[in-house]
Amino acid sequence: MLPKTKATVSNDSLQGVQFKRPACGKFIYVTRNLLDVCASFYHHLSNQKEGTYTGSFQAFVRDWMDGKVAFGSPVHHLLSFAEGFRDNCYANHDHRDTNPTNTDRPLLLLSYEEMKCNLREQVFLIMKFLNLHHIPIEILDNEILPTFEFQSMKANAHRFQPKSVTWLNGFQFLRRGESGDGKSLFIGGATNGSNEGNKSLLSEYEKWLNRQGYRDQIDKLFNYSSSDIEAKRLRDVFVGVVDSS
Numbered sequence: 001m002l003p004k005t006k007a008t009v010s011n012d013s014l015q016g017v018q019f020k021r022p023a024c025g026k027f028i029y030v031t032r033n034l035l036d037v038c039a040s041f042y043h044h045l046s047n048q049k050e051g052t053y054t055g056s057f058q059a060f061v062r063d064w065m066d067g068k069v070a071f072g073s074p075v076h077h078l079l080s081f082a083e084g085f086r087d088n089c090y091a092n093h094d095h096r097d098t099n100p101t102n103t104d105r106p107l108l109l110l111s112y113e114e115m116k117c118n119l120r121e122q123v124f125l126i127m128k129f130l131n132l133h134h135i136p137i138e139i140l141d142n143e144i145l146p147t148f149e150f151q152s153m154k155a156n157a158h159r160f161q162p163k164s165v166t167w168l169n170g171f172q173f174l175r176r177g178e179s180g181d182g183k184s185l186f187i188g189g190a191t192n193g194s195n196e197g198n199k200s201l202l203s204e205y206e207k208w209l210n211r212q213g214y215r216d217q218i219d220k221l222f223n224y225s226s227s228d229i230e231a232k233r234l235r236d237v238f239v240g241v242v243d244s245s
Helices: 034-045 057-065 074-086 112-117 119-129 137-148 150-155 181-188 195-212 214-221 229-240
Strands: 027-031 107-111
Touching: 027 074, 027 112, 034 057, 034 074, 034 181, 057 195, 074 107, 074 214, 074 229, 107 112, 107 119, 107 229, 112 119, 119 137, 137 150, 181 195, 195 214, 214 229
Parallel strands: 027 107
Antiparallel strands: none
């Protein structure tokens, strides 16, 4: 989380989103499809001893959308960082420099889905962002990248299992490492498994996004020209993260 980042979002403007640019440091912001985020967080909170969530998945989805579960509204969080990516510079940046390099920027945007599709390419982005040019390619390919694969992490779960809470029922923090798990739970976990219930839960999610004005606000933030490839990429990631298709 960025220091002193605050998000208070209105439905029809960006005036409520406040982002304070950092003076130093590097921040890598990884997005994930919100349906998957919701499902993962439900499994997390319903399987920890401290503050166990005991309601149904349907109830959790509604509490999550209302910002009633831990860490508040996911849309507010996304918008606060999107504001930062629109002006991705340090607080002391000289605005006469209209083309800062990657190493001059405090924020790097990645997505879970892109990392699943092409981990090596995403790691190269991280290396460039952090100026890690000293790592030999053969070391990266043979020793580092294999440890980033989900199966390797699963085999070494003790390194990643959070110890700040007590887990119930032998819960494993690293569950499946897949994309699309959330939509399956939205569909399969809706009212008594009925088709009408399934459609209703996804429909509630889409109506919630529309009430928040999320997509419109992202479009306003990244009002790019056809030649602005980076702004288009940022917009596509921040819009893609809420996709329910």
